[in-house]
Amino acid sequence: MTTLAEPSVVPQHAAATATHCPYCALQCAMTLTPAAGRAVPVEVAPRDFPTNRGGLCKKGWTSAELLGGAGRLTAPLVRGADGRFTETGWDEALDLVARGIRRTRLEHGADAVGVFGGGGLTNEKAYLLGKFARIAVGTSRIDYNGRFCMSSAAAAGSRAFGLDRGLPFPVEDLDGASTILLLGTNVAETMPPFAGHLAGAQSAGGLIVVDPRRTPTARLAGDGAGLHVQPTPGSDLALLLGITHVVFAEGLVDEGYLAARTSGARGLRRSVAAWWPERTASVTGVPAATIRAVARRLASRPAGDAGTAGRPAGGTYILTGRGVEQHIDGTDTATAAINLALALGLPGTPGSGYGTLTGQGNGQGGREHGQKADQLPGYRKITDPAARAHLAAVWGVPEASIPGPGVPAVELLASLGRPGGVRTLLVHGSNLVVSAPNAASVRSGLGRLDLLVVCDFFLSETAALADVVLPVRQWAEEEGTMTSLEGRVIRRLRAVAAPDGVRDELQILAELARRLDAPSAWPDEPRAVFEELRLASEGGIADYSGIDYGLLDAGEAAHWPYPRGSTGTPRLFADRFAHPDGLARIVSVARHPHPEREAAAARLTLVTGRLLEHYQSGAQTRRVAELRDAQPVARITLHPATAEAHGIADGDPIELGNDRGRVRGLASLSTDIRPDTLFAPFHYPGDETANLVTSDAVDPVSSMPEFKTAAVTVRRIIVEAG
Amino acid sequence: MRPFRIVLVGYGPVGARFAEELLPGLRNGRIALTVVGAETADPYNRVLVAEHAVGAVGLDSMLIADPDALRDAGARVLTGVAARRVDRAARTVELADGERIGYDRLVLATGARANIPTLDGVDRPRRDAGTLERFGDRLIGADDPLPAGVTALRDLEDAARVREAVTAGARIVVLGAGVLGLEIALAAAHAGAQVCVVHHGPHPMPRNLDRGGGTVLGRALRRTGVSVIAHSRAEAIAFRDDADGRRRFDMLVTADGKQIRGDLLLLSCGVTARSELATLAGLRTAGGIVVDEGLASWTDPAVHAIGDCAHVVPRGTEPAAGGGLPGAPSGLIGPGWRQAEWLAAQLSEEAGAGAGASGADAVDAVMPPEREPVVMLKAEHVDVVAAGRVDAEPWDDPADGTAVAQWADPEHHRYVKMVTAEGRLTGFVSVGMPRTAAELTLLFERGDELPADRSLLLRFDGPDHDPAAAADAFAPATTVCWCNAVTVERIEASAACGAASVADVGRDTRAGTGCGGCKGRIAEVLARFAETGGAPSQVG
Incomplete structure (x- = not known):
């Protein structure tokens, strides 16, 4: 080479x-x-x-x-009586928004104002948005699109380890692994350079990819590099219970680790006793021999010693992604993956571990600093009196003035324009009508609002429905920090000036706070906001107090928790987990029949996901000519046998449908997908919006919607000319 | 209001699941549960007994429920004590120690015992009502006594006997070639014992497999070192005297005079429901305790039966011409668990609705009918899955719409038969094709239509299943760099324009500038391009 x-x-x-x-x-x-x-x-x-x-x-x-610049918004837009947008001045637009917030608050209470954030916002913006909602507006109704992303893994990680940091180790640690189990993640397309970190496991023959599709990532396990396991959609939890069963039944478990570092192992052993490989096979479609082989490979970890003949030298990692997490049992599925990792003694052991692969740019930091309905900055619980007192002191407000927990995203969106629900909504860094589940109902919810305010740099599909659109800076025009998937805080730097007429969201929030006569200080410069964030996070789980811009600009690899006076934490859990007793908690989980899949015998299951060329709702990438031209329309993947049964040929226009709606796209025939499964990318707007058919049923713990198991019918459509 | 009193007799895997499903009702005080279990061990997964018997699975990993969790929720859990009698009029259960426990609902989950075949040399006690009246204390909850060197394989004591033989590398004769017999035969052979399976049918698993599947399975068994003696009806066993003077099993004698010597005879001839308690209480029994589709006894709606002891028959069904009621307990754990869950939900609802006093108001709801079970041979080196009716042949007259597709490759121990009606599986057999078997299982359980080209399902197990593996790595449209979606064609175009190195190609096309995993492939494309003097790749 x-x-x-x-x-x-x-x-x-x-x-x-x-x-x-x-x-x-x-x-x-x-x-x-x-x-x-x-x-x-x-x-x-x-x-x-x-x-x-x-x-x-x-x-x-x-x-x-x-x-x-093409298509860039450069002045606030206000919808007039004729329904058309008119460009206005900033003062006029901000006055209008502040008046709307005040009116809604007066007539319906502060909780009738909602704030919807995003996992792409810098830490500074995410932090200030949470503070703005709670202190300037006084609403509890704030949540963000990370609910559609990381919430299941976050809930499972917090429950098991007492702390949720996507990767509790630096990414490069994966290089030394001889076995990596990837569950429901297609990194080769979604974060391609990551695939380089799989090379060690590939050359050791130990890359195991679990996915109903033979994705480019699954292909990395070909040619002797490992194994592709192709379960039927929605059966991941059963598969994990089955693998864990083999680990216990064949004595592959790390008994010393379980005894010293965990609680609840006894319940786990009993809860998997019923999942012998053949039973697991009958639920997942994965042969019993494969289940055994996976368990044995995962356990071939030599606990720190050097590799000897026939035994791999490196450790074992288990990594989960949205494919297993975006389900109504997503938290339990992530928990089952964690339990498997704990039974094998991986978390906190050098060279091994469990992690979840955060998706959005600041999906990690975005969930740490107060955008979540139930959290305050520093990954603190909003119901914790000590956390509230801390923030009240930092913000200089009475503790009682900080609202209690709000409602998670799907519930918030379902309440739009309903009695007792949200009537004025502010959206930041999110394109809801494309990315939220059951998109048609979200669209009609937005239509019922008294006031919809969207901050964006383009007229996204959601912005196009707004009453007021505020143009903001993007990435290379702004300063701030982001926290990567390995919990490392990094700097985003300004390379170009923003177009005239565009403002930073920090300035917008500060201006609105002033217009709302909000208490507390409202810095509008990133550095100043970060200094406040440091204080706000101090002593919390995600403690940033020891980090400053100077340190980051000097290139320090700053992994949180990074308390003042420390040097940060690249690797977590080496000695203890973050629960008070220092132990990891094993929560036994059980599989329940999937209501939609079981009820829909003989129908097909749609899974959604991402393409190499596009990011999230495509609001940005669909505007890049090279990316758009490569993937201009939604292509729905189906197996040739399934296509044949429905009279569909490659390239035909097709329509998927169920009770929630219909989505269109062009058929793409491939034997890479199971015959019972369809795949649609979720990046496209209009009638190609895959989320028109996904379900807004949610996980009871994380409130993650069911994106990945929608029962649908498929048919070929005749496109009318003209 | 006093809680709804439920007494559960039997604390095996099905009883344990039932009790666990009652936890919410126990915790909120609506339900008072007493569990009576004859075994002292915590409930364990009997499905794993064969693996346990060969030492592959420890008891710890078989335990399936936690009685302490039940006790914490307020249940009374009695183990190591048998129920002796049911007084239906008084609604009480009498235990072996004389205690009487009152119930609103009695749930029998007493399971099944190994069937002991008629063999000269083995006594079989009668268990009719009269005998039970006289000897009930000895017979209820007890297994039939077997001579030394003869065992069934049902509980932990049986497993211990088998393990001793396996550890000693003994000769084990397995009588019966059903699923359980084959599972222990294969596991024991794998663990180092010498195993011989004796059965009277033409091929193993005759209840589940057709001739083709059975024949291929028989060959696969022999290949793994298990000898199989078919067409042999066992008639008697002969004994020898050990050095310590104990009489023990010496040989199995078949009707045609074969003498099959061994150290242990393992009887695997099916199971019989443990229904003595019900028989004695005057409840109707047949293949088990006869219950309706609401799992209530035909005789007494305050008594339920679930699992291996329950024979579900719609109320009022007439006996078949042969005399017995149709059907039988399935003998499988899946249906037992579903019954446990369903009944627990029903009784919880009733308790929550404030019933409690009168158990006579039976719930009207009926359990959804079970699909025909899928039978899987649990073994590591032989893969057999079957379901439904599989005796139809491809050339049969398809008057009833049944169609058959078949693949047979006995030389390589592979066989698949798919029996369909209107495109949906009504039965299938798969031997030696694990991925195909797993897919057929899903299709059967869901009732999904098969692809018109049935051979698609066979290809899952083929080496060509991954089309990429066979695809031309240098085809123009083949993607080389996934990070940047760069094809062979594009790299060749770059080379044609003068790119000579991987770095050159990277600058020109971005190939190799993502994860870097394709740099070797780019070098190959370049080398090949140089070799062929720039001939386009599609010419060939």
Whole structure:
């Protein structure tokens, strides 16, 4: 293999800016160099960094295209009596929003004002948004799109370990593993440079990918690099119980670890006794022999000693993604993965571990600083009196003025315009009508509002429905911090000036707070907001108090918790877990029949997911010509046998339907998918919005909606001419 | 209001599941539960007894329920004590120690015992009502006594006997070639014992497999070192005297005079419901305790039966021409668990609705009918799954709409038969095709339609299942760099324009600039391009 110099080395000069990609949680490092006189003001070059090691995917390479201006909003838009948008001045727009908030608050109470945030916002924005909702508006009704993303894994991690940090170890630790089990994650498309960290496990023959589709990630396990396990959708929990059964039954469990570091192992052993491999096979479609093989491979970890003949040298990691988490039993499924990891003695053991792969750019930081309905900054519980007292002191407000817990995203959205529900909604960094489940009902909810305010840099599908649209800065135009999937706080730096007429969300929030006569201080500069965030998080689970911009700019690898005076925590759980007794809690979980799948015999199951070329709702990537041209329309993958049974040929326009709605796309025939499964990307708007058919039933613990198991029918459609 | 009193007799896997499902009612005080279990061990998963018997699974990993959790929720859990008598008029259960426990509902989950075949040399006690009246204390909850060197395989004591033989590398004769017999035969052979299976049918698993599947299975068994003696009806056993003077099993003698010597005879001839308590209480029994689709006794709606002791028959069903009621307990754990869950939900609802006093108001609801069970041979090196009726052959007259598709490759121990009606599976057999078997199982359980091309299902187990493996790695449209979606064609175009190195290609196409995992492949494409002098890849 050739190992020549990276093609990416770009001479660093004074005007070059070292920053990170705007998209996923891998936060690949890149350098932006001014490109004078071009439509796109900077040139992107990858930069060496532990997560991406000098690599970028197609999305990263083309990310600067969006700085070029086409379609960019540069003035506030206000919908007039005629239903059309008119550009207005900032004061006028902000006055209008503040008046609307005041009116709703007066007539219906503060909880009739809702705030919906996003996992792409910087830590500073996420923090200030939570503070704004609770202190300036006084509402408890704040939640964010991370509810659709990380909430199941977060709930499971907090329950088991007392702390939720996606990867409790640096990404490079994966390089030394000889076995990696990937459950429901397609990293080769969603965060491609991550795949480089799987190479060690591949060469040891130990990459195990569990997915109903043979994704590009599953292909990485081909050719002797490991194993692709292809269960029927919605059966992940049973599969994990079955693997854990074998681990116990065959004595592969790390008894010493269970005794010393966990509680609840006895219940776990009993709860998996009923999941012998053949029974598991009959539920999952995965042969019993495969289940045994996976269990044995996972347990072949040599607990720290050097590899000897026939035994791999590295450890074992278990990583989960949205495929197993976005279910009504997502928390229990993530818990089952954690329980398996605990039975094998992986978490906190050098060279081994469990982790969840955070999706959105700041999906990690976004869930730590107060955007969640039940949390205050620092990953504190909003019901904890000590946490409330701490924040009251930092904010200089009476503790009683901080509202209690609100409601999670799906419930918040379901209440839009309903009696007792939200009547004025502020949306930041989220394109709800594409990304929320049961999208048609969300769309009609937005239509019932008295006032919808959307902050965005483009007229996204959600912004297009707003009463007021406020244009904000994007990625390379702003400063701040992001927290990557490994809990590392990194700097986002300004490389270009924002277009005239665009404002930072921090300024918008501060301006609105002033107009609402809010108590407390409202800094509008990122550095000042971060300084306040440090104080707010101090002593919490996600403690940032020891981190400052200077430290980050100097290149420090700052993994939280990073209390003042410490040097941060790259690896968690080495000595103890974060529960008061220091033990990991094993919560036994059981599988229950899936209401929709069981009721819908003989129908097909739709799973949704992402494409290499697009990110989230596609609000950004569909505006990049190179990405849009590569994947211009929604293509729905189905097995040739399924297609044949429905009279569908490759490329035919087809429609999927169920009680919630219908979604259209072009048929893409592939034997990479199970015959009982369909796949649709969720990046597309209009009648291609996959979420028109997904269910808004939620997980009882995390309130994660059921994105991944929608029973649908499929038919070929005749597109009318004209 | 006093709580709804439920007495559960039998604390095996089905009883344990039933009790566990009552936990919410126990915790809120609506239900008072007494559990009476004859065994002293915590409830364990009997499905794993064969693996336990060969030492592959420890008892710890078989335990399936936690009696302490029940006790914490307020249940009274009595183990190591048998129920002796039911007084239906007084609604009490009398225990072996004389205690009487009152109930509003009695749930019998007494399970089944191993069937002891008629063999010269083995006594079989009668269990009719008259005998039970006289000797009930000795017969209820007790297994039939067997001579030394002869065992069934049902409980932990049986398992211990088998384990001793396996550990000693003994010769084990298994009588019966049903699923359980084959499972222990394979597990014991794998663990080092010498195993011979004797059965009277033409092929193993005759109740589940057709001739083709059975024949392929028989060959697969022999390949794994289990000898199989078919067409042999066992008639007698002969004994020898050990050095210590004890008489013990020496050989099995078949009707045609074969003498099969061994150290242990393992009887695997099916099971019989433990219904003595019901018989004695005057409840109707047949293949088990006769209950309706609401799992209530035909005779007394305050008594329920679930699991292996329950024979579910719609009320009023006439006996078949042969005399007995149709059907029988399934003998499988899945249906037993579903009955436990369903009945617990029914009784919880009743208790919550404030019944409590009168158990006579039987719930009208009926349990959804069971699908025909899927039978899987639990073994590591032989893969057999079957379900439904499989005796139809491809060339039969399809008057009833039944169609059969079949694949037989006995040389490689592979066989699949799919029996369908209107495209949906009504039965199937799969031997030696694990992935196919798993898919057929899902299709059977869901009632989904099969693909018109049935051979699709066979290909899951083929080496060509991954089309990528067989695909041309240098085809123009093959993706080389996934991170940047760069194809062979694009790299060749880059090479044609002068890119000579992986780095050059990266600068031009971004291939290899993501995770870097494809740099080797890019070098291959370049090398091949140079070799062929720039000939386009599709020419060949």
